[in-house]
Amino acid sequence: MICYNCGAELGPNDFCTRCGADVSLYKNIIGAANLAYNQGLEKAHVRDLAGAVSSLKLCLKIDKTNIDARNLLGLVYFELGECGLALKEWITSQNIRPTKNIANDYINLLNKNRGELDKYNQAEKKFNQALGYCHQGESLDYAEIALKSAINQNPRYVQALQLLALVCIKLEKWEDARRYLQRCQKIDVGNTTTLRYVGEIRNILDMDEDSVLQSRGLGFNKSKKSDIDVTDVKKESTDLYAGSVVRRETKTSSIVINVAIGILIGIAVSYMLILPARISAAREGVDESLKAAAEQLDAKTAQIGSLEQDIKTSQNQIEKLQSELDSYTGEDGRMAAIDSLLSAVNSYIENPEDMQAVAGYLDRIDESMMDEGSESFNAVYKLLMSMVGADVSSGYYDSGMKAYQEELYEEAIADLTKAYSYDNSNGDALYNLGNAYRKSGDTVNALDAYEKVIAQFPDTEMATRSQQHINELNVD
Amino acid sequence: MIDFETELKKFYPSLEMEDVEEALYKQDPTDMVDMVIEFIRGQKTEEKTEVKDKEEK
Numbered sequence: 401m402i403c404y405n406c407g408a409e410l411g412p413n414d415f416c417t418r419c420g421a422d423v424s425l426y427k428n429i430i431g432a433a434n435l436a437y438n439q440g441l442e443k444a445h446v447r448d449l450a451g452a453v454s455s456l457k458l459c460l461k462i463d464k465t466n467i468d469a470r471n472l473l474g475l476v477y478f479e480l481g482e483c484g485l486a487l488k489e490w491i492t493s494q495n496i497r498p499t500k501n502i503a504n505d506y507i508n509l510l511n512k513n514r515g516e517l518d519k520y521n522q523a524e525k526k527f528n529q530a531l532g533y534c535h536q537g538e539s540l541d542y543a544e545i546a547l548k549s550a551i552n553q554n555p556r557y558v559q560a561l562q563l564l565a566l567v568c569i570k571l572e573k574w575e576d577a578r579r580y581l582q583r584c585q586k587i588d589v590g591n592t593t594t595l596r597y598v599g600e601i602r603n604i605l606d607m608d609e610d611s612v613l614q615s616r617g618l619g620f621n622k623s624k625k626s627d628i629d630v631t632d633v634k635k636e637s638t639d640l641y642a643g644s645v646v647r648r649e650t651k652t653s654s655i656v657i658n659v660a661i662g663i664l665i666g667i668a669v670s671y672m673l674i675l676p677a678r679i680s681a682a683r684e685g686v687d688e689s690l691k692a693a694a695e696q697l698d699a700k701t702a703q704i705g706s707l708e709q710d711i712k713t714s715q716n717q718i719e720k721l722q723s724e725l726d727s728y729t730g731e732d733g734r735m736a737a738i739d740s741l742l743s744a745v746n747s748y749i750e751n752p753e754d755m756q757a758v759a760g761y762l763d764r765i766d767e768s769m770m771d772e773g774s775e776s777f778n779a780v781y782k783l784l785m786s787m788v789g790a791d792v793s794s795g796y797y798d799s800g801m802k803a804y805q806e807e808l809y810e811e812a813i814a815d816l817t818k819a820y821s822y823d824n825s826n827g828d829a830l831y832n833l834g835n836a837y838r839k840s841g842d843t844v845n846a847l848d849a850y851e852k853v854i855a856q857f858p859d860t861e862m863a864t865r866s867q868q869h870i871n872e873l874n875v876d
Numbered sequence: 877m878i879d880f881e882t883e884l885k886k887f888y889p890s891l892e893m894e895d896v897e898e899a900l901y902k903q904d905p906t907d908m909v910d911m912v913i914e915f916i917r918g919q920k921t922e923e924k925t926e927v928k929d930k931e932e933k
Contacts, residue, residue: 482890
């Protein structure tokens, strides 16, 4: 504390030690101001903002230089949604003490958040507009709209909430009014205006609920004493919601029960009505899918069958072609026959005397090639045979007869067969072939050979002998 | 019973940002301390005047 006269620091005495001024009254006044500030601070702590405003205003009326009280008052105004008043207090505080003042920080914060500040300013404008509508008396709906807009922009605007509650009370919208007043009480607990309005609504709703509950035989037992008493709402305490808690709980439990019953009914309806239809639709879908799958399966099976048939056909063709190819390229094939023929021709050209070599090449040619061979092949073969056939046949006949005389009938049969094949006019070779078959015990081929002799060489001695042998063999 | 008109009179318009400057200039800065100091100074002045008058006499 400093002296009001000379600015010196005051001690415990009732006079200034520097200038001698009487400071007893001054000290009392400053003390009173500090007491008011302390009360305001205490009320602000418990959110009795209306009480804090009145205490702090009293403190400032006593001592306008109390910076702490002014800054706190600005803060309380801001919490109540009165941004203009808050700014006014902080600017005044800044003017009294320009440095080391928290009001500077508050003002800078507001300047940084211009958007928010504009919103709060707009809320205040809307409130003033709504207040004007209310004074007109007939425009309460417009006032309600303007106030709702104001509290949307600044949800902590207590005065707007109170005015909106008052308008709702006037329009008999009790529940809306109670809702807005509950919001007020959350911000400013000890506001007497809010408490009066809450009490008024409680009285009105009490009368309505009792009449409804009594008609249903569910009378509200007010005589029951509990920790939450209906009359507590009139006391200045923090449990100001007590009076409405029991009714809220009853309403809440009935709402919960109704919602639960509704949910159960909904589940039952869906089970009875909706679920079977869904199940049948799902089954139909499954059946259709199965049908489609079966059709696809049939199509695939048919395709597989057709492909298997194609494979068979292709395999047959391959075999046929392979056999054709073998007929050309195999040891007994046409290519081999042509090669043998050419080799025989070549051997004859090189050494016409060497019948054995020519015969060797000609022996490789299968007689069936004669039917399958080309015209030129057959012509060359016949020409060569006409040129060398008789000599080759003679050679084979000699070797065959030699083997026959040595009783080597297998060898004799082979050579005599070749002798006859190279020269069909060699009757001796045919006749002796028959003898070789007979001697070797092959009666069938012997008879066949003898019959050919008779047919090809009739009226010859060979034919006569062949007939005799035939008669002998048939008797056996 | 709440009377709408009576209650409405208790509501005052909010101070908008544009009006803050004007409100600052209009506010009465005199507090109780100023009044007491003024009173004390007034008393001192009267005492001095009385002393002067006595001396003159």
